[in-house]
Amino acid sequence: MEDIIDEIMRLKKERNAIILAHVYQPEEIQEIADFTGDSYGLSRQAAETDADVIVFAGVRFMAETANILSPDKITLLPAADAGCQMFTDAIEGQVRQAKIDNPHALIVSYVNTPASVKAMSDICCTSSNAAAVVDSLPKDKEVIFVPDRNLASWAEEQCNRTLLKWQGGCPIHGMLTVTDIRMAKIKYPNALVLMHPECRAEVRELADYVGSTSGIIKYAEKSEATEFIIATEEGVLYELSERCPNKQFHLASRRLLCTNMKKTTLEKVRDALKTLEPRVIVPDEIRERSAAALEKMLAIKG
Numbered sequence: 001m002e003d004i005i006d007e008i009m010r011l012k013k014e015r016n017a018i019i020l021a022h023v024y025q026p027e028e029i030q031e032i033a034d035f036t037g038d039s040y041g042l043s044r045q046a047a048e049t050d051a052d053v054i055v056f057a058g059v060r061f062m063a064e065t066a067n068i069l070s071p072d073k074i075t076l077l078p079a080a081d082a083g084c085q086m087f088t089d090a091i092e093g094q095v096r097q098a099k100i101d102n103p104h105a106l107i108v109s110y111v112n113t114p115a116s117v118k119a120m121s122d123i124c125c126t127s128s129n130a131a132a133v134v135d136s137l138p139k140d141k142e143v144i145f146v147p148d149r150n151l152a153s154w155a156e157e158q159c160n161r162t163l164l165k166w167q168g169g170c171p172i173h174g175m176l177t178v179t180d181i182r183m184a185k186i187k188y189p190n191a192l193v194l195m196h197p198e199c200r201a202e203v204r205e206l207a208d209y210v211g212s213t214s215g216i217i218k219y220a221e222k223s224e225a226t227e228f229i230i231a232t233e234e235g236v237l238y239e240l241s242e243r244c245p246n247k248q249f250h251l252a253s254r255r256l257l258c259t260n261m262k263k264t265t266l267e268k269v270r271d272a273l274k275t276l277e278p279r280v281i282v283p284d285e286i287r288e289r290s291a292a293a294l295e296k297m298l299a300i301k302g
């Protein structure tokens, strides 16, 4: 393993590359990354980097976002088949029809959507700034929130506003149940429950804190509590234990594992740096329109 890491480091220097890794990535990938974070944080890094090559250890929508925000860089997705179910929950034709059916409504699209959907949106959001994005829109306008119904319902609660909710969602967070949390609380009675807003509303009611993965990490760091039940994808446990070595973290359910996020391997990162493939390139006409929605999102703090 050390040989391959040395090779990655050498190639990274030669290519003037940067490795961005989502906190749901395998531990060994997070270890070699220049930056780890959630979708919001990594989008910012992609927009601001002066590297020539961005290696995105994540899933396709993230690499697309990086390419939209930094079109002059080469964007590599080492795990070319790493997708996200939400990517196909709202496709271009369906969103076009929703616009026809609701001609005065604004479209907020979660960053997990394809570039073609972002291109039709008024603004994008991540789980870090979904509520702030919704709050920034005129109160007299209808808003269609695409595609995660759970994140939309959380934004509704935060903003005290009704949204037209698409019926998509993350299958990993969406499968967490009230029973999972009750069982975890029985097992770890002193632990606080930190939960991602992609979980269902009735499950979120049992949480002590609801927020994005970066929000969960910050909360755990600042909290005086020393034990936590973590209700998001298991990869975040690595960052939590790095930042808070004296605190205890328990995953709310062993089912909180996204197989797409685990498709990146050290070999694939090395090969991508060697060959500069597989690349993600968003066509110009889509990129220009989707960049506007993403840049508006980045202007709203996560």
Ligand code: SF4
Pocket (backbone or CB within 6 Å): 024, 059, 083, 084, 085, 086, 112, 170, 171, 172, 173, 233, 258, 260, 261
């Ligand atoms: S955890 Fe959910 S939202 Fe994230 S990539 Fe996996 S399926 Fe998509």
